[in-house]
Amino acid sequence: MPSQIAPPPRLLMGPGPVNADPRVLRAMSAQLVGQYDPVMTGYMTETMGLLRGVFRTQNEQTFLVDGTSRAGIEAALVSLVEPGDRVLVPVFGRFGHLLVEIAERCGADVHTIERPWGEVFTPEEIEAAVEMVRPAVVAVVHGDTSTTLAQPLDGLGEICRRYDAILYVDATASLGGNDLATDELGLDVVTAGLQKCLGGPSGSAPITLSERAVERIVARRHTEAGIRDADEEDAAGRRIASNYLDLAQIMDYWGPRRLNHHTEATTMLYGARECARLLVEEGMDAAVERHRLHGSAMAMGVTGLGLEVYGDQRYKMNNVVGVVIPDGVVGDDVRGEMLSDYGIEIGTSFGPLHGKVWRIGTMGYNARKDAVLTTLAAFEQVLRRAGVPVPAGGGVEAAHAVYAA
Numbered sequence: 001m002p003s004q005i006a007p008p009p010r011l012l013m014g015p016g017p018v019n020a021d022p023r024v025l026r027a028m029s030a031q032l033v034g035q036y037d038p039v040m041t042g043y044m045t046e047t048m049g050l051l052r053g054v055f056r057t058q059n060e061q062t063f064l065v066d067g068t069s070r071a072g073i074e075a076a077l078v079s080l081v082e083p084g085d086r087v088l089v090p091v092f093g094r095f096g097h098l099l100v101e102i103a104e105r106c107g108a109d110v111h112t113i114e115r116p117w118g119e120v121f122t123p124e125e126i127e128a129a130v131e132m133v134r135p136a137v138v139a140v141v142h143g144d145t146s147t148t149l150a151q152p153l154d155g156l157g158e159i160c161r162r163y164d165a166i167l168y169v170d171a172t173a174s175l176g177g178n179d180l181a182t183d184e185l186g187l188d189v190v191t192a193g194l195q196k197c198l199g200g201p202s203g204s205a206p207i208t209l210s211e212r213a214v215e216r217i218v219a220r221r222h223t224e225a226g227i228r229d230a231d232e233e234d235a236a237g238r239r240i241a242s243n244y245l246d247l248a249q250i251m252d253y254w255g256p257r258r259l260n261h262h263t264e265a266t267t268m269l270y271g272a273r274e275c276a277r278l279l280v281e282e283g284m285d286a287a288v289e290r291h292r293l294h295g296s297a298m299a300m301g302v303t304g305l306g307l308e309v310y311g312d313q314r315y316k317m318n319n320v321v322g323v324v325i326p327d328g329v330v331g332d333d334v335r336g337e338m339l340s341d342y343g344i345e346i347g348t349s350f351g352p353l354h355g356k357v358w359r360i361g362t363m364g365y366n367a368r369k370d371a372v373l374t375t376l377a378a379f380e381q382v383l384r385r386a387g388v389p390v391p392a393g394g395g396v397e398a399a400h401a402v403y404a405a
């Protein structure tokens, strides 16, 4: 008989997931209620309201897609994109490639513009591509954790409206720790996850949709035969290719019709609601500032150890820093020793950056001074043992200087 689940204590300082806030874990240990119990539907409605605060939106259609962040992305794209639609994806890291791959699976005619990893686009570059491609949907990642950079979103909403394109943003890694005001920026659809700056486990994907996005999706509503009203007609638009991720049906489940679709993942909903409560209680500006402070302390700390930070720092995400692995050092050995000797997890990188860059996160519950200082202190010891000539106390001192400023 395998033993009960008893994971060792870990400090998760990678690019996410990070340790969940204890308040979220407590909420998730509560007993289940039935799917249509007024308590449950009440929690669902409250979660919608709290998430509007997190996304900074008035959008009525703000709710959860059950599944990891990727389910939110797929739900958005499969519901927005009809086969043959032109979709423009500005790619500046791994997750841009993911948007391309998902849009292609939706049958889209996908066009891309690319930047080398470590850089982002100017709004003018994106506008020129929109003007040329005339896409139905522009799909862009906000914070691409693979490169640790955030694409500035200012102006993109206005550009997309001018060219009558829907603007979809993957804010999985940025929401809660970096400025993202959905309505002010004119973003049509934004999706996220819980496991980064929201301080929860992965498994639930918050989403918000503007009126224009909702209109486009409702024009494709084909409700399942077994639950539709006797006189209900299909919308004229093409049926959405996925049943599970059909946002037209999911909106009817979360909305006043309460039309049965999936069985809402009760425990994940408890967790997501607490994540949102934490952020709304703290205030979104304060949460972003907390991520900026601890992210800066970590970045200055690694610089204080004599290491180089990766990418154009003007566009660095607040919540994760890329660290160039010194020549001759095996990145995975250092990560292994951080974990085995100190119980601290830091991240590797994907694709062209694997073996070249570590990624260290400061987000959600772990955007805290003690987590930053503990990580830097351990990192110094592990690097020294790996033969890197690190200045004694250089990391912790540099971080302290940020906190003292």
Ligand SMILES: Cc1ncc(COP(=O)(O)O)c(C=O)c1O
Binding pocket: 016, 068, 069, 070, 071, 095, 141, 143, 144, 145, 146, 170, 171, 172, 173, 193, 202, 203
């Ligand atoms: C920007 C971005 N998009 C999408 C994902 C995929 O999220 P998930 O693993 O929750 O499906 C991640 C995960 O790291 C991410 O950072």
